[in-house]
Amino acid sequence: MGQPGQLVVFSGPSGVGKTTLLAEVFRRARQPLVMSVSATTRPPRAGERNGEHYFFLSPDEFAQRREQGDFLECSEVFGRGHWYGTLEKEVAPRLAAGKWVVLEIDVDGAEQVLRKYPDALTIFIEPESPEILERRLRGRGTETEEAVARRLEVARRELVRAGGYRFRVVNDQVDRAADEICRFLDRQAEVGKQGVSDA
Numbered sequence: 795m796g797q798p799g800q801l802v803v804f805s806g807p808s809g810v811g812k813t814t815l816l817a818e819v820f821r822r823a824r825q826p827l828v829m830s831v832s833a834t835t836r837p838p839r840a841g842e843r844n845g846e847h848y849f850f851l852s853p854d855e856f857a858q859r860r861e862q863g864d865f866l867e868c869s870e871v872f873g874r875g876h877w878y879g880t881l882e883k884e885v886a887p888r889l890a891a892g893k894w895v896v897l898e899i900d901v902d903g904a905e906q907v908l909r910k911y912p913d914a915l916t917i918f919i920e921p922e923s924p925e926i927l928e929r930r931l932r933g934r935g936t937e938t939e940e941a942v943a944r945r946l947e948v949a950r951r952e953l954v955r956a957g958g959y960r961f962r963v964v965n966d967q968v969d970r971a972a973d974e975i976c977r978f979l980d981r982q983a984e985v986g987k988q989g990v991s992d993a
C-alpha cells in the first residue's frame with residue numbers, strides 16, 4: 795500500500811514572488827507534488843489557458859457549482875472582485891492516489907481548507923519587508939496608484955493572519971526560501987511515515 799497523500803497550502807500577499815518560488819519548490823521537492831487548478835470568475839489574461847492556469851467560469855456557473863457543493867473552498871478574493879475556488883475533484887482523487895496536492899489560495903480559502911483537512915500543511919510566504927513588497931508591486935509598472943494601494947491594504951490584512959499557518963518563510967532569496975520549504979516538506983514526510991509505522 796502506498797503512502798497516503800498530503801495537502802499543501804501556500805498563501806502570501808500579491809507581489810511576494812509566489813509563482814517563482816513555487817516553481818523552484820516543484821523542481822526540488824522529493825515528494826510527488828501536483829498543482830491543483832483552481833476555478834475563477836475572472837477573465838483569462840493573455841496566454842492563460844482554460845484548464846491549465848484556471849478553469850474560467852462565468853459567475854453563474856461558479857454559483858451553480860458552489861450550490862452543488864463542488865468546492866473544497868471558495869472565496870471572493872478581497873480586492874479582486876472575483877470568485878476563486880478549489881474544486882474537490884482536483885484534490886480528493888489525487889490525495890487518494892498518494893499525491894501531495896498543492897493549493898495556492900488566499901487566507902480565507904486556507905481557513906476553509908483547514909476545517910475539512912486539519913492536517914493540511916499550510917505555508918505562508920512573507921516579504922522581506924513591507925517596503926520591499928511595495929517596491930515590487932510598483933515595479934510591475936502595470937498597476938494604477940489606486941490598485942497598488944488596494945493590494946498593499948490586502949497584503950497588510952493577510953500578513954496579520956500569517957500566524958495561523960504551520961510554516962512561515964521569508965522570500966528574500968528564492969534559493970534559500972525554496973530550500974527551507976523543501977526541508978519542511980521532508981520533515982513532514984518523515985512524521986507521516988512514523989505515523990503509519992506506529993499505527
Ligand code: 5GP
Pocket residue numbers: 805806807808832833836867868869871874878879880898899900902903904
Ligand atoms: P490571480 O488573479 O492573480 O491569478 O490570483 C489572485 C489571488 O487569488 C492569488 O494570489 C491567490 O491567492 C488567490 N487564489 C487563486 N486561486 C484560488 C482558489 O482556488 N481559492 C482561493 N481562496 N484563492 C485563490
